[in-house]
Amino acid sequence: xxxxxxxxxxxxxxxxxxxxxxxxxxxxxxxxxxxxxxxxxxxxxxxxxxxxxxxxxxxxxxxxxxxxxxxxxxxxxxxxxxxxxxxxxxxxxxxxxxxxxxxxxxxxxxxxxxxxxxxxxxxxxxxxxxxxxxxxxxxxxxxxxxxxxxxxxxxxxxxxxxxxxxxxxxxxxxxxxxxxxxxxxxxxxxxxxxxxxxxxxxxxxxxxxxxxxxxxxxxxxxxxxxxxxxxxxxxxxxxxxxxxxxxxxxxxxxxxxxxxxxxxxxxxxxxxx
Amino acid sequence: xxxxxxxxxxxxxxxxxxxxxxxxxxxxxxxxxxxxxxxxxxxxxxxxxxxxxxxxxxxxxxxxxxxxxxxxxxxxxxxxxxxxxxxxxxxxxxxxxxxxxxxxxxxxxxxxxxxxxxxxxxxxxxxxxxxxxxxxxxxxxxxxxxxxxxxxxxxxxxxxxxxxxxxxxxxxxxxxxxxxxxxxxxxxxxxxxxxxxxxxxxxxxxxxxxxxxxxxxxxxxxxxxxxxxxxxxxxxxxxxxxxxxxxxxxxxxxxxxxxxxxxx
Numbered sequence: 001x002x003x004x005x006x007x008x009x010x011x012x013x014x015x016x017x018x019x020x021x022x023x024x025x026x027x028x029x030x031x032x033x034x035x036x037x038x039x040x041x042x043x044x045x046x047x048x049x050x051x052x053x054x055x056x057x058x059x060x061x062x063x064x065x066x067x068x069x070x071x072x073x074x075x076x077x078x079x080x081x082x083x084x085x086x087x088x089x090x091x092x093x094x095x096x097x098x099x100x101x102x103x104x105x106x107x108x109x110x111x112x113x114x115x116x117x118x119x120x121x122x123x124x125x126x127x128x129x130x131x132x133x134x135x136x137x138x139x140x141x142x143x144x145x146x147x148x149x150x151x152x153x154x155x156x157x158x159x160x161x162x163x164x165x166x167x168x169x170x171x172x173x174x175x176x177x178x179x180x181x182x183x184x185x186x187x188x189x190x191x192x193x194x195x196x197x198x199x200x201x202x203x204x205x206x207x208x209x210x211x212x213x214x215x216x217x218x219x220x221x222x223x224x225x226x227x228x229x230x231x232x233x234x235x236x237x238x239x240x241x242x243x244x245x246x247x248x249x250x251x252x253x254x255x256x257x258x259x260x261x262x263x264x265x266x267x268x269x270x271x272x273x
Numbered sequence: 274x275x276x277x278x279x280x281x282x283x284x285x286x287x288x289x290x291x292x293x294x295x296x297x298x299x300x301x302x303x304x305x306x307x308x309x310x311x312x313x314x315x316x317x318x319x320x321x322x323x324x325x326x327x328x329x330x331x332x333x334x335x336x337x338x339x340x341x342x343x344x345x346x347x348x349x350x351x352x353x354x355x356x357x358x359x360x361x362x363x364x365x366x367x368x369x370x371x372x373x374x375x376x377x378x379x380x381x382x383x384x385x386x387x388x389x390x391x392x393x394x395x396x397x398x399x400x401x402x403x404x405x406x407x408x409x410x411x412x413x414x415x416x417x418x419x420x421x422x423x424x425x426x427x428x429x430x431x432x433x434x435x436x437x438x439x440x441x442x443x444x445x446x447x448x449x450x451x452x453x454x455x456x457x458x459x460x461x462x463x464x465x466x467x468x469x470x471x472x473x474x475x476x477x478x479x480x481x482x483x484x485x486x487x488x489x490x491x492x493x494x495x496x497x498x499x500x501x502x503x504x505x506x507x508x509x510x511x512x513x514x515x516x517x518x519x520x521x522x523x524x525x526x527x528x529x530x531x532x533x534x535x536x537x
Contacts, residue, residue: 181362181428184322185435186351186379191386195375199366 066244082234086220094213097159105167128161137228148229174200203272210265274300280330290316292495301469305482308492314475318441322354352379355432359444361424365417373399376434402430422453440472
């Protein structure tokens with residue numbers, strides 16, 4: 001009954017193995033051995049100054065011990081101010097970033113947008129993703145001066161690259177037939193998006209938005225180090241003054257807030273499925 | 274009512290899905306389109322409402338020629354063509370009511386539809402249709418909570434609320450069990466009769482097609498091989514459409530089915 005010439009007798013009694021990913025065995029082994037050799041060589045080039053490590057251990061210990069006695073009080077005013085600034089920055093940047101991301105995501109989904117718009121939107125995403133937050137922040141601090149405005153703009157910009165890309169991918173993998181059915185009713189483009197596409201990608205959009213809020217808050221702590229405002233600035237000052245107990249207090253608060261956001265995102269995502 | 278003239282569809286891959294198909298359907302006629310997988314049945318009905326763009330040829334709906342229409346014109350004409358899908362194609366995260374009302378999108382403006390404030394007459398009609406198919410109590414359920422047969426009935430309501438002149442039906446029973454398949458086919462045909470709608474029903478279940486329609490068109494490799502009443506589907510005809518096979522069982526099956534039909 002077989003359609004092609006295949007002598008099954010030659011295969012009976014022989015063990016069967018899954019065909020390897022790289023078929024030529026010499027090439028396969030060259031790749032594997034080459035990678036192992038490179039890895040060993042790479043590790044050997046990393047220099048470790050063991051006496052410096054020994055000295056540093058003492059400082060590290062002091063830093064970690066500070067977590068046992070975090071000082072929330074002596075700089076409470078600064079901490080509070082920095083925290084409020086960070087939260088304002090995070091929320092404002094997330095809202096603006098998400099609002100801009102949605103149209104860009106639509107434009108960057110090949111099954112929704114025509115080719116020229118697709119290329120433009122993919123270009124915007126590529127630029128946003130290529131420029132790391134810190135680099136953007138340094139540039140924006142240079143333009144707008146120290147303070148939360150630079151941080152807000154940096155985070156908005158970074159949100160666009162992240163959210164548009166992932167949302168566009170979700171739009172591209174949506175069920176085409178559901179959207180087609182809406183189109184067949186004579187809906188206009190905006191209605192088609194609203195009825196055929198939006199319901200399919202909404203859970204993902206909400207999940208990603210909360211995740212990005214979480215990332216933006218953590219980033220806001222880093223951005224302070226380059227002068228873009230927020231709790232990071234307070235943290236930086238604490239480190240500069242070797243006030244490890246205050247720094248520990250700030251880090252504990254950041255950890256607490258990130259965990260709370262994590263929990264919140266879990267709850268929300270479970271509800272919107 | 275609907276007239277296809279030398280309709281050709283060649284896909285980018287070079288596959289010729291339709292080869293100069295000519296077909297005319299009078300007002301109120303229900304037609305079954307049969308043929309093997311890949312014969313171009315889906316392509317044919319999608320070329321009519323231009324979900325797939327035909328390569329050449331003409332489609333006349335009433336006295337409007339569809340292939341030359343602009344986007345706006347096409348949207349207006351799509352309102353007159355209700356479509357029912359294989360696998361239902363309901364928007365799963367919307368409620369049953371939203372799915373039915375989405376059939377009115379061609380008639381209401383964006384903001385009305387965005388805010389879900391449809392005209393009262395549309396809402397009333399949606400409830401009437403849902404009641405007609407026995408699902409009025411499910412209006413606020415989400416579409417993915419429904420069973421296959423229920424979903425297809427919602428799909429039928431969505432097509433009918435457009436107030437169409439023509440129904441394009443793509444494998445309505447492909448994912449349903451035999452009993453539900455018959456109920457759905459019967460429902461579609463009854464509704465067509467009640468409203469005087471013409472319909473093209475793609476279906477690969479020959480026996481089911483013979484049971485319900487007045488006219489059968491057989492498609493093979495994008496060309497019409499048979500066009501006639503269901504009784505005309507002899508073993509020779511089926512062989513010309515599907516290839517060599519023992520067709521007696523299929524045809525006998527039909528006779529039995531018809532007896533059951535009468536008994537019901």
